[in-house]
Amino acid sequence: MKESKIQWTGSTWNPTTGCSKVSSGCAHCYAEKWSNNMMRMGKPKYKDNFKVTCHEFELNKPYTWKKGKLIFVNSMSDLFHEEVPLEFIKKVFKTMNDNPRHTFQVLTKRAERLLELSGELFWTDNIWMGVSVENEKVVDRIDYLRQTPAKVKFLSCEPLLGPLPNMNLEGIDWVIVGGESGSNFREMEESWAIEIRNQCDANSIDFFFKQWSGNSKKKKERLLDGKVYNAMPTIQSEK
Numbered sequence: 712m713k714e715s716k717i718q719w720t721g722s723t724w725n726p727t728t729g730c731s732k733v734s735s736g737c738a739h740c741y742a743e744k745w746s747n748n749m750m751r752m753g754k755p756k757y758k759d760n761f762k763v764t765c766h767e768f769e770l771n772k773p774y775t776w777k778k779g780k781l782i783f784v785n786s787m788s789d790l791f792h793e794e795v796p797l798e799f800i801k802k803v804f805k806t807m808n809d810n811p812r813h814t815f816q817v818l819t820k821r822a823e824r825l826l827e828l829s830g831e832l833f834w835t836d837n838i839w840m841g842v843s844v845e846n847e848k849v850v851d852r853i854d855y856l857r858q859t860p861a862k863v864k865f866l867s868c869e870p871l872l873g874p875l876p877n878m879n880l881e882g883i884d885w886v887i888v889g890g891e892s893g894s895n896f897r898e899m900e901e902s903w904a905i906e907i908r909n910q911c912d913a914n915s916i917d918f919f920f921k922q923w924s925g926n927s928k929k930k931k932e933r934l935l936d937g938k939v940y941n942a943m944p945t946i947q948s949e950k
Contacts (some may be wrong), residue, residue, distance in 0.1 A: 717889055718933070719919050719943060721781035722815055726770055727795055727804050728756060728790040729763040733820050736816055736845035736870055739895055742787045748900035763794040770806050779812035781946060791821040797828055808835045814946050818843060818867055822855035834860040839944070841865035841885075846873035857882045858946075863944050869921060870896075874903045884908075884944050885917045890924025899924040904935055 715723045728746065732738070742761075749757035756766065757809045775780070778823050784790060785809075790800060818841040819825050824841070834840075840861035842852040845868065865883050868875060870891030880886070888907050890899035904920060911918040918938040922933060933939050 715783060715786070718921055720783040723783045723786040724773065724815075725756075725766070725785055725787045726806075727763065727765050727785075727790060727792070727799070727841060728783055729759065729761045730789050730792055731763070733842075734845065734849050734926075735872060736820065736843055736849075739891060739893055739897075741893070744853060762789065763792050765795060765799045767802075768820060773806050773810045773813055776810075776813065777813070778842055781814050782816065784815050784817045789819050789821055790817055791819040791824045791828070793821070793824065797831060799824065800828065801832065804832045804834075804838070807838050808833050811835060811837050813837060813910075816841065816865075819824065820849075820852070822852035826855040828860050829859040829861075834862070835890075836862045838914070839863040839865060839885075841867055841887075843867045844875065845870055845871070845876075847875060850875065850878060853883065865944075868907060871899045871903055871907075872897055872922065874900075875907055875910075878907075880910060880914045880916055883914075883916055885919065885942075887919045887921055889909070889921030890923065892924070894926075896924045896926075908935065908940065917944055919943055936948060 745755050746761045750760045764828045814837050816839045820843045820844045838861060840859055842856045844850055844852055844866050863887035864882060866883060869889035871888055888904050891897050910919050918940050919942060920935040
């Protein structure tokens with residue numbers, strides 16, 4: 712478990728590492744760059760760099776964290792990657808099921824496999840399920856997510872690479888919007904973020920604005936239309 716600088720979570724937990732690109736949002740993957748750095752530093756967990764790898768030793772860690780945490784699962788991978796076996800996904804879910812004091816945030820770009828396997832998994836209320844929606848080409852991921860049993864369903868529109876007008880947000884509880892960072896960032900237009908915020912307002916959905924694109928002072932301020940947006944679903948954890 713590692714304390715996270717990601718504004719919408721508290722910590723990260725990576726029972727799997729490694730991934731592969733599936734859409735334009737993956738083009739400048741931060742996890743791939745970080746994994747390469749970890750491999751060069753000689754970190755055993757990243758000896759295979761960005762090859763999809765399951766780490767059995769990670770499964771017991773959440774049991775040892777006595778205080779309830781908000782945990783982003785697989786910041787360095789995608790739990791529903793085709794190379795992650797269903798049996799290992801079930802083990803990850805059992806760990807989450809067994810630790811209701813923690814809230815686990817799972818995010819995938821592989822929404823079709825998520826829905827395909829969702830009936831094989833046990834969805835306790837402390838598992839928040841999200842999909843990445845960076846532009847209109849992948850908006851169908853929302854439809855797959857909507858059909859899962861997750862109590863809290865969320866969208867990560869980051870990096871936001873185009874407008875997302877008239878999304879069907881039925882059954883969605885939370886939307887995160889953010890621009891792309893890094894030296895090769897692709898610009899996010901303010902109007903795209905405002906349009907999503909307005910859709911969330913109209914549907915009484917929690918809206919979280921994470922960052923602007925680039926590395927400017929404006930990006931770090933996190934102001935959208937003169938306001939900071941930090942709304943998120945209520946965490947109901949057990950001790």
